[in-house]
Amino acid sequence: MQLKGNLCLLGAAFLWGTTFVAQSVGMDKIGPFTYMSARFFLGGVALFIFYLLVRSKKARSAKTNAVRHGFKAGTGAGLIMFCAAAFQQFGIQYTTASKAAFVTCLYIIFVPFFGVLLHQKLKIPHVVGGVLALIGLYFLCMTDGLTLSHGDFIVFIGSFFWTAHILFTDHFASDVDVIEMSLAQVIVTFIFSTIFALVFETWVWADVFGAWVAIAFGGILSTCIAFTLQIVGQQYADPAPAAIIMSLESVFGTLAGWIVLGEALSGREIFGCIMMLTGMLSSQMGSIFKKNKEISQRRAGKV
Numbered sequence: 001m002q003l004k005g006n007l008c009l010l011g012a013a014f015l016w017g018t019t020f021v022a023q024s025v026g027m028d029k030i031g032p033f034t035y036m037s038a039r040f041f042l043g044g045v046a047l048f049i050f051y052l053l054v055r056s057k058k059a060r061s062a063k064t065n066a067v068r069h070g071f072k073a074g075t076g077a078g079l080i081m082f083c084a085a086a087f088q089q090f091g092i093q094y095t096t097a098s099k100a101a102f103v104t105c106l107y108i109i110f111v112p113f114f115g116v117l118l119h120q121k122l123k124i125p126h127v128v129g130g131v132l133a134l135i136g137l138y139f140l141c142m143t144d145g146l147t148l149s150h151g152d153f154i155v156f157i158g159s160f161f162w163t164a165h166i167l168f169t170d171h172f173a174s175d176v177d178v179i180e181m182s183l184a185q186v187i188v189t190f191i192f193s194t195i196f197a198l199v200f201e202t203w204v205w206a207d208v209f210g211a212w213v214a215i216a217f218g219g220i221l222s223t224c225i226a227f228t229l230q231i232v233g234q235q236y237a238d239p240a241p242a243a244i245i246m247s248l249e250s251v252f253g254t255l256a257g258w259i260v261l262g263e264a265l266s267g268r269e270i271f272g273c274i275m276m277l278t279g280m281l282s283s284q285m286g287s288i289f290k291k292n293k294e295i296s297q298r299r300a301g302k303v
Contacts, residue, residue, distance in 0.1 A: 002236050002237060004233075004236055005232075005233040005234065005235060005236025005237035005242075006233065006236075006237055006245060007233075008229040008230070008232045008233030008236075009229065009230060009233035009234070009237055009242050009245040009246055010245055010248065011225075011226070011229050012225075012226040012227070012229040012230045012233065012246060013245060013246050013247070013248040013249045013252060014248075014249075014252045015221050015222050015225060015226035015229075016222055016226050016246070016249040016252070016253075017248070017249035017250065017251065017252025017253035017254075017255070017256060018217075018221075018222075018252055018253065018256040019217065019218050019221070019222040019226075019253075020101075020249075020253035020256065020257070021253070021256045021257060021260050022213075022214040022215075022217040022218045022222070023035070023089075023214065023218060025211070025213075025214045026211040026213075026214025026215055026218065027211075027214075028211070029204075029207040029210060029211065030201075030204070030207050030208060030211055031197065031200075031201035031202075032086070032089035032090050032092075032093065033086070033089070033090075033193050033194075033196040033197035033200060033201055034197045034201050034203060034207075034208065035089070035211070035214075035215065035218070036085060036086065036089055036189070036190075036193035036197070037190060037193040037194040037197045038208055038211075038215045038219065039215050039218040039219040039222075039223055040186050040187075040189045040190035040193055040219065040223055041190050041194075041219065042215060042216060042218075042219025042220055042223070042224075043186045043190075043218075043219040043220060043222075043223025043224040043227075044183065044186045044187050044190050044223075044224075046219070046220045046224040047179070047182060047183045047186055047224045047228070048183060050179065050224070051179050051180070051183055054179065069176065069177055069180055070172070070176035070177040070178060070179070070180030070181030070182075070183075070184060071180050071181070071183075071184045072184075073168075073172040073176050073181050073184075074176075074180060074181035074182065074183065074184025074185040074187075074188070075184050075185070075188055076168060077165060077168055077169060077172070077181060077184070077185040077188075078184060078185035078186065078187065078188025078189050079188060079192075080161055080164050080165045080168055081161075081165050081185050081188075081189050081227075082188065082189040082192045082193065083158070083161040084158050084159075084161035084162045084164075084165055085158075085189065085193075086158075086192075086193070086196070087154050087155060087157050087158030087161060088100065088104055088155055088158040088162075090154060091151045091152070091153075091154030091155035091156075091157075091158065092151065092155065093151065094150050094151025094154070095150075095151030095152050095155065099141065099151075099152055099155075100151070100152075100155045101137070101140075101141045101250045101253065102137050102138065102141040102250075103152055103155045103156050103159060104155055104158060104159050104162065105133075105137050105141075105159070105247040105249075105250055106134075106156070106159045107159050107160075107162045107163040107166065107247070108130050108133050108134065108137075108244050108247040109130050109131075109134055110159065110160065110163040111163050111166050111167065111242075112126045112127065112130060114163055114164075114167060115167060118167060118171070125282055125283050126244075126283055128279075128282050128283075129244050129279045129280065129281075129282040129283025130244060130279065130283070131279070132275055132276075132278050132279030132282055133244050133247055133275070133276050133279030133280065133283075134279075135275050135279075136271075136272045136273065136274070136275030136276035136277075136278070136279055137247065137250060137272065137276060138272070139268050139269065139271050139272030139275060140250055140251065140254060140268075140269050140272025140273060140275075140276065141250060141272070166234070166242065166246070169181075169230065169231055169234050170234045170242070173231050173232075173234045173235045174235045178228065178231040178232050178235070179228065181231055182224075182227055182228040182231050185227065186223055186224070186227065230246065244279055244280050244283045245280055247276070248276060248277075248280065250276070251272075251273045251276055251277070254269060254273070255273075
């Protein structure tokens with residue numbers, strides 16, 4: 001089951017990473033909140049259609065499974081996700097994409113330490129994996145000096161909300177309907193994004209329709225599928241390794257930029273990718289050794 005969770009989270013990281021390309025193209029003429037509104041609207045529609053398709057099956061399984069509705073938990077997750085996405089999207093206007101990616105992914109360090117406040121154990125493999133991943137992110141993303149500009153600080157605040165979103169999702173994902181939770185958080189994020197877009201930006205339908213490809217990619221693949229994969233994955237994965245796996249979106253984002261936009265990877269960036277992959281694997285070592293020990297004991301008749 002843990003492997004299933006890790007694969008779901010890896011898929012989410014891939015979709016989030018490739019969405020950086022869509023965001024770069026999509027925001028040429030529209031503001032950050034307008035892009036978020038259109039993106040989460042499409043994501044919400046796609047999720048609602050999926051919800052209707054599986055509703056009858058869910059009703060039958062509810063008779064034999066004690067799974068709570070996910071709308072209430074999803075509302076809380078949506079409030080957190082809106083804040084996280086808004087700070088990231090708004091702050092990136094005033095800093096470079098590489099520095100924004102580095103600052104955002106500081107949640108890989110925040111998650112295990114903030115998890116201690118929720119009585120979660122901080123394991124040595126998690127700390128080692130987090131440090132290696134952080135080093136990898138530095139070499140992957142930082143191409144200029146490490147200074148905290150106005151935009152960096154805004155994105156930095158967002159990283160705390162991404163940390164809260166991961167921990168919040170981990171707390172509720174195993175007890176609620178994941179489709180309902182995902183749908184609720186997307187709807188809440190769409191509502192607040194639309195309000196902010198109408199208040200602070202000029203909504204031009206021609207510009208929105210002109211960016212429909214980038215919006216569709218971000219809405220359907222990144223918002224609908226990826227965030228659902230996150231919730232499903234966190235049903236089975238520990239939060240600290242989950243944060244490291246999801247931070248691989250920076251690696252996938254760099255690769256997508258190289259393949260789609262023709263951005264070449266330097267030796268420094270390749271080294272950063274390797275370090276991040278090493279960090280991800282290191283974070284899993286404790287679980288792997290524990291599982292192998294249990295298998296050995298079971299074979300020996302000790303369990």
